[in-house]
Amino acid sequence: MNPMRAFLAAALLAASLAGCARKDPPPKPAEADASSSPATAAAKPAAAASQGSGAILFLSADTRGYLGPCGCSENMRGGIARAAAQVQSARKGSLPVLYVDGGNSLFGEQRLKPGQVPQEERKAKALADAMRHMGLAVRATGPLDDTQGVDFRKGLGLPELAPGAVKLLPAGERKVGVVAATTAAQLAEASAQARAQGADFVVGLLDVTLDVAQQAVEQPGLKADVVVATRTATEFSGEENRLVRSAVPVVALQSKGRSLLRVDLAYAPQAGPFALQKGQDDLEREAAALEQRTALLDKDINLPGTDPKLKALKQGKRDELVARRQALLDAPPVTSDGVNAFTLRFVPLESSLPSDAEAVALVSAYDADVGKMNLAWAKAHGQDCLPPAPGRAAFVGNEPCRTCHEDAFPVWKKSKHHLAWETLEQVGKQFHLNCVGCHVTGWEQPGGVCRLDKVAGREDVGCESCHGPGSEHADAPGTHNIIASPGESVCVTCHNPENSPHFDFATYLPRIVGPGHGKP
The missing domain is CATH 1.10.1130.10 (Flavocytochrome C3; Chain A)
Structure with missing residues (x-):
């Protein structure tokens, strides 16, 4: 058995053992929601098994004012409470965890009708509160963050990174540089500044679409290790997670808060350049196959008129597939000795994944407030x-x-x-x-x-x-x-x-x- 297949087998075995270990006493109420699913249970042995030093980065972008999916269909991805659970679960391990937002997250459109203002501003405040709860280290900004003006955005009190600026974040034994940019030239200059200031690993947050970002990473002088395209062209153009493997990999996240990007850093004894781990192809193929099977079950589950018993059976199988995929995503990356390495993994926020209790409370408070606000506005100004x-x-x-x-x-x-x-x-x-x-x-x-x-x-x-x-x-x-x-x-x-x-x-x-x- 080659090393990667051995690793996959060990990861799936760890997931199985985690399911057996659920005979332990129940968790404290504050942790119950983040500990109840097989996927999250699988993350605990994976974190404990991690060897050596490193760090974990979670990135969101292009959330477009979404606290969660609309709920019109079953098994819809997304939700700030599920994202928070992923970040908080990772923090229970031994490695430092950083959460970064790429921007275009606070609003879904650049112009609001008067009747929309109360709801959309209240939603932006709820998103900001949830990001703070997740321990947001820094965020870039984009046009969809300034819908209600710069003063409103700044009034939310989030740690922000202006275009062209650099932020160095401690990540255990190394430093992660985060840079924000709106053009290829600005990205190259800011990434070079990050290196000069001592960044070991550089993340570029580029406020353009994926196609434009692919061209930007071909420009000379770029010192980033990975670039995230933080904007989609239209409301429905960000329906998939995308990774373009080039000299500098480029990532575009599924929009509307439906997925996170997880970056695992593994440190060698000596500082030096980071290499994108090439040995995870089998892992990615296995995860992609599980996602395809999940998508097929989703179509059957959402079909009108499906027999309830058959629907329940298919739902159970779907939840099992999601748990298996999550176990692969949570498993520690494999690295070669003496090499600083990183992996890029998408974390789709599936409906069967746990939600963080405090983030759920923030969303529930928003739901309660906004209905009253909208009805009052309609009576007064409608x-x-x-x-x-x-x-x-x-x-x-x-x-x-x-x-x-x-x-x-x-x-x-x-x-x-x-x-x-x-x-x-x-x-x-x-x-x-x-x-x-x-x-x-x-x-x-x-x-x-x-x-x-x-x-x-x-x-x-x-x-x-x-x-x-x-x-x-x-x-x-x-x-x-x-x-x-x-x-x-x-x-x-x-x-x-x-x-x-x-x-x-x-x-x-x-x-x-x-x-x-x-x-x-």
């Missing part, structure tokens, strides 16, 4: 939607449809569309502006509803969500005045990559049609 243009239909709600289409309603009531508003109420998010639009009918459309305090009668994804405003059809029924045909273009306005990552129109459509509703 404005009704504009009426439809002359000759255009208005929204009338489901009841006028029932008069002629009573046989369609049983089909609708069996679908999740019928429970759209209830799902928000169950988690206390019925007054969250980034949720409500896909859970009511006619949100912010002419003749629809534009105020959180006037949603009554428009709850759920009703007939007009798919078929368009129905006042003219209700007054004079006929095929000529049905505004919209429920094609794929209508569905993907809500069933987008973020809210419904496994959506497939041809697969989902037959699940919501029936006699009187799409079938003869």
Whole structure:
């Protein structure tokens, strides 16, 4: 057996032994959430088995104002509480742990409507509090951090790194230099300064997209060991983790707080340059294969109408695969004697991973506050939607449809569309502006509803969500005045990559049609 396969076998054995060791007394309440999953249990023997000296870095970037996933689909990745659990778990080991943020994290867009301001500012403050709880060492900034102005950003009190600046962080026996930049030339100059100031390992935080970052690392004079591209081009362009292996590796994280980057540093007895560990190919292939199997199970689990027993079995298998993958990620890297080495590993924040209790409390406080704030703002400042243009239909709600289409309603009531508003109420998010639009009918459309305090009668994804405003059809029924045909273009306005990552129109459509509703 070659050394890498032996290492993989040892890592998986450690995960199995960790599962057996759970007969120990239960953890203290403050640690219960970070100690309850097989994946986290596997991290403990891995940390204890670590030999030699080194450090662990966790990096986030392009979080875009996300405290957690929307929850519209099952097994969604992400969440600051899961990220915090990963960092805090690593700190239980013997190696120093640093947490760094690459920026573009506080807001999701650069311009806010007046009604969005209370919610988005409160969310940014909750993110800042969570980062402090995680022991944030330093962060770069980007345009999405300055949505509410520089003064607001600075008022959050986070340790920041200006473009072109250098920050040296103690990391056990070595120093890690973090540099921020917006151009290739600035990155090269700042990385050289970091080396001159005594940095042993240099991380470049470059506020550009991955493609631009790949060009930047080809510039002469660059002294960084790894460069993180901290910005995605569009809201939905950061759907995958990306690692480009070049002379200086370039990383782009999955956006919206869905993954962390973990950098493991292993120190040789003497200081010197760091080499990206080449012997982890088998490890990466094994982890990638487990992730692919997990993704296939996710599609089955999210398929409408899946038998509950079968769904539970598939969910159990999925959780097992996530635990096995996490055990590989948490295992200590293998290094050659006498060489300073590092590994780069993505940590997808899967739904079955633990959450940090204090971070959960911060998110819960935000959820409670923002609903009250948004409802109060709507009552004080909200404005009704504009009426439809002359000759255009208005929204009338489901009841006028029932008069002629009573046989369609049983089909609708069996679908999740019928429970759209209830799902928000169950988690206390019925007054969250980034949720409500896909859970009511006619949100912010002419003749629809534009105020959180006037949603009554428009709850759920009703007939007009798919078929368009129905006042003219209700007054004079006929095929000529049905505004919209429920094609794929209508569905993907809500069933987008973020809210419904496994959506497939041809697969989902037959699940919501029936006699009187799409079938003869």
